[in-house]
Amino acid sequence: AQSVAQPEDQVNVAEGNPLTVKCTYSVSGNPYLFWYVQYPNRGLQFLLKYITGDNLVKGSYGFEAEFNKSQTSFHLKKPSALVSDSALYFCAVRVLGNNNDMRFGAGTRLTVKP
């Protein structure tokens, strides 16, 4: 079975500091990994995905994520946080052969303080 873990319910950072939102996964097979963000009163917005190739994936709003196969992780990062980055972040995984089952983590609430 495939699963995703977001070990931190809440992440707090100061504006201008780097941020990391952690995600680890467990799958049998090659993972396809996604990050989504949910701003207040909005739907989930796609940030980035890892399919194959370069382990460092760049996405929207200056975010990037690094696929680490040995550590089964796909942490979301940004070099300099903005107050407007405050939102709920979800990591998700899919596996070939199980197309319809996108497994999400429980979400991490990021708060960026001025």
Add this chain to the structure above:
Amino acid sequence: EAGVTQFPSHSVIEKGQTVTLRCDPISGHDNLYWYRRVMGKEIKFLLHFVKESKQDESGMPNNRFLAERTGGTYSTLKVQPAELEDSGVYFCASSPLGGVTDTQYFGPGTRLTVL
């Protein structure tokens, strides 16, 4: 291009009543998905349409839930009769191709509260 829209944004009903949620996918997207997030937990897959056909409904919790997509455009998710544990946020998503690497685009969700 308009995104995925969902109606209503909020619904508060009493146990035993019926509620129907609607999702309008991005125009031209054949694949439509329903998900649910309960009590701040993970978002869980409910079912997947390809055009008007149910491709996979393995995530539907029980037979009180009925999803339709007549004509392959918008979809409805009916809960009848609603129970307390049905409370949560119901998300709809759509994608053009449906493959494992395809990006799904989500709507804002419908927050359902069953009292």
